[in-house]
Amino acid sequence: MQSRRFLLASAPALLAAIPMAQAQQPATVTIDDHDYAPRELRVAPGTKVVWNNKDDTPHNVVSTDNPRAFRSRILDTDEVFEFTFASPGTYSYYCSLHPHMQGRIVVG
Numbered sequence: 001m002q003s004r005r006f007l008l009a010s011a012p013a014l015l016a017a018i019p020m021a022q023a024q025q026p027a028t029v030t031i032d033d034h035d036y037a038p039r040e041l042r043v044a045p046g047t048k049v050v051w052n053n054k055d056d057t058p059h060n061v062v063s064t065d066n067p068r069a070f071r072s073r074i075l076d077t078d079e080v081f082e083f084t085f086a087s088p089g090t091y092s093y094y095c096s097l098h099p100h101m102q103g104r105i106v107v108g
């Protein structure tokens with residue numbers, strides 16, 4: 001413990017960044033009517049985004065990036081998928097079951 005305390009004390013910039021990231025409230029994307037709402041969500045780095053499937057059909061959430069930033073399992077009604085966005089950028093995604101369903105998370 002003593003050595004860990006010393007390490008943290010010697011990194012004040014890191015210590016300052018951690019509470020800020022943890023203070024971010026989760027943001028929600030609701031899936032309903034074969035659509036993501038909102039289609040574009042803007043969040044600060046470190047924010048956890050929760051997709052909640054309120055539709056009566058299964059959907060998923062698949063990053064279009066290569067390599068993929070994230071890929072959910074298939075979500076049944078009332079199932080959720082969570083992903084925390086650490087780095088700034090624009091993250092586009094779609095539903096692989098219904099490719100016309102598209103959304104993006106803008107982190108910055």
Ligand SMILES: [Cu+2]
Pocket residue numbers: 034058059060095096097098101
């Ligand atoms: Cu879908």
